[in-house]
Amino acid sequence: MREVAIVAAGMTHFGELWGASLRDLFVEAAQGALTAAGTDHLDAIYVGNMSAGQFVGQEHLGPLMADHLGMAGVPSVRVESACASGGVALRTAFLEVASGASDLVLAAGVEKMNDGADVTAILATASDQETEVYHGATFPGLYALIARAHMAAHGTTEEDLAWVSVKNHRHGALNERAQFQRELTTDQVLSSALVSEPLRLLHCSPVSDGAAAVLVCPLDQASKYTDHPVVIRGTAMATASLALTDRRDMAFLDSVAASGARAYEMAGIGPEQVDVAEVHDCFSIAEICCIEALGFAPLGEGRHCARTGETALGGRIPVNTSGGLKSKGHPVGATGIAQAVELFEQLTGASGDRQVHGAEFGLAQNMGGTGASSVVHIFQAV
Amino acid sequence: MPSPRYWREIPSRYRLEATRCGDCGRVSYPPRRICPECRSTDGETIELSHEGRVLTYTVVHVPPDDFLMEAPYALAVVETPEGARMMVQVADCDPASVEAGMMVALEFRLIRREGKGGILCYGYKAVPAYPMGGEAEAELRSKESEVAHA
Numbered sequence: 394m395r396e397v398a399i400v401a402a403g404m405t406h407f408g409e410l411w412g413a414s415l416r417d418l419f420v421e422a423a424q425g426a427l428t429a430a431g432t433d434h435l436d437a438i439y440v441g442n443m444s445a446g447q448f449v450g451q452e453h454l455g456p457l458m459a460d461h462l463g464m465a466g467v468p469s470v471r472v473e474s475a476c477a478s479g480g481v482a483l484r485t486a487f488l489e490v491a492s493g494a495s496d497l498v499l500a501a502g503v504e505k506m507n508d509g510a511d512v513t514a515i516l517a518t519a520s521d522q523e524t525e526v527y528h529g530a531t532f533p534g535l536y537a538l539i540a541r542a543h544m545a546a547h548g549t550t551e552e553d554l555a556w557v558s559v560k561n562h563r564h565g566a567l568n569e570r571a572q573f574q575r576e577l578t579t580d581q582v583l584s585s586a587l588v589s590e591p592l593r594l595l596h597c598s599p600v601s602d603g604a605a606a607v608l609v610c611p612l613d614q615a616s617k618y619t620d621h622p623v624v625i626r627g628t629a630m631a632t633a634s635l636a637l638t639d640r641r642d643m644a645f646l647d648s649v650a651a652s653g654a655r656a657y658e659m660a661g662i663g664p665e666q667v668d669v670a671e672v673h674d675c676f677s678i679a680e681i682c683c684i685e686a687l688g689f690a691p692l693g694e695g696r697h698c699a700r701t702g703e704t705a706l707g708g709r710i711p712v713n714t715s716g717g718l719k720s721k722g723h724p725v726g727a728t729g730i731a732q733a734v735e736l737f738e739q740l741t742g743a744s745g746d747r748q749v750h751g752a753e754f755g756l757a758q759n760m761g762g763t764g765a766s767s768v769v770h771i772f773q774a775v
Numbered sequence: 776m777p778s779p780r781y782w783r784e785i786p787s788r789y790r791l792e793a794t795r796c797g798d799c800g801r802v803s804y805p806p807r808r809i810c811p812e813c814r815s816t817d818g819e820t821i822e823l824s825h826e827g828r829v830l831t832y833t834v835v836h837v838p839p840d841d842f843l844m845e846a847p848y849a850l851a852v853v854e855t856p857e858g859a860r861m862m863v864q865v866a867d868c869d870p871a872s873v874e875a876g877m878m879v880a881l882e883f884r885l886i887r888r889e890g891k892g893g894i895l896c897y898g899y900k901a902v903p904a905y906p907m908g909g910e911a912e913a914e915l916r917s918k919e920s921e922v923a924h925a
Contacts, residue, residue, distance in 0.1 A: 537833035638860035
């Protein structure tokens with residue numbers, strides 16, 4: 394396989410973007426990446442998107458987005474793995490370039506969630522319709538079940554969960570593209586409305602619109618587009634059962650651990666060498682489960698990390714410097730690419746007030762459903 | 776949902792049919808053709824007991840549209856004596872009283888109704904195995920019945 398690098402990134406603001414359509418969002422992010430690289434050609438496009446068909450009634454996104462980018466004729470396909478669609482788009486682009494089939498590929502993610510659709514019901518289609526949703530399960534409900542299982546197994550408290558939100562909002566307050574650029578207190582989190590016990594509104598990522606895009610090419614061609622490429626050292630995906638009831642341990646995300654282990658092996662590093670990470674904090678409990686599964690904290694110890702500052706900017710392993718899904722926003726199909734954008738900037742020293750100084754290795758972990766799919770990428774500054 | 780989709784699920788939803796693997800013994804609910812544990816296709820159909828234990832639970836305050844009238848409601852993962860796990864609502868009790876380890880009975884109930892003029896969807900809900908009894912229980916059951924027929 395050829396070595397593959399990210400050479401440019403583009404991204405919209407995340408939030409309730411009533412003035413922008415699905416295609417507007419994609420074009421803004423994709424054109425941003427093309428402009429940064431100074432190129433007007435592409436060999437292929439991958440569009441990560443969870444459910445435009447349900448959110449805005451639009452399928453067949455590959456050609457639609459290629460056309461609106463002024464790239465009609467270029468092979469372009471939409472890839473889907475629920476909230477991990479963006480991560481899977483990047484992995485697919487990587488494989489196409491690594492194989493030698495293409496030299497310059499756009500990996501993008503986009504979601505338009507605020508257009509009047511029943512968001513709770515649409516998101517729930519990423520869980521098991523016949524055994525979970527049928528009985529009244531919602532996504533916050535399923536993560537609440539995971540949270541209770543984690544509390545029972547490891548003594549995790551509601552305050553531990555609140556600290557994840559507080560920490561990520563502290564980061565997001567420094568990110569001009571974040572949906573919520575403001576800090577929170579644990580009291581605010583713990584007094585917000587109950588969504589599904591023990592999860593409250595401020596434990597949950599918001600409903601967002603947005604898009605993100607990165608350009609990947611062989612490392613030995615990167616100098617045509619940038620002086621500061623970031624190499625993709627590891628990429629891995631793993632799956633687990635959709636239904637929580639089929640999991641051996643509901644408090645442990647097997648797919649996250651397996652995708653992490655495979656990515657570490659491919660990159661030839663371990664968790665202790667990662668300098669900065671973006672993980673899938675769709676709910677506060679998810680960040681705790683993910684940092685445990687990825688080896689950033691021992692099993693059962695992840696609950697302390699946000700409070701002690703170990704996972705905060707300036708800490709041992711800063712996690713979600715972008716603000717994470719909680720504060721930056723979570724336009725589901727765009728999230729995996731937005732994580733890559735944050736790490737591309739971190740590893741090229743372009744993160745401003747959020748910069749992790751001297752960062753060499755970055756890890757992005759993006760998952761679908763309640764962890765039925767997980768994609769991990771490991772990036773290295775060169 | 777179209778009625779064939781509903782009808783197909785009746786064996787597991789109405790009769791609690793599950794598959795027990797002939798090789799490793801794992802019980803899958805609803806039934807599966809291939810054992811998720813060992814990939815064996817040698818499975819036998821069994822009927823699960825109408826009882827179990829709560830493994831983990833939540834109380835849903837923000838429900839999907841079809842369940843608006845019922846919120847807040849308790850939702851739990853229940854394990855039957857055969858080792859099958861299922862997601863069910865816990866009814867006939869204060870949702871705040873549900874806890875891990877609690878013993879429950881599984882009762883056939885109306886689960887949801889599909890919009891206006893849609894089909895009525897049945898299945899199982901868990902109820903406390905040791906209900907409070909007497910007038911308090913009767914009152915709760917009548918409330919449940921009111922909600923189900925609202």
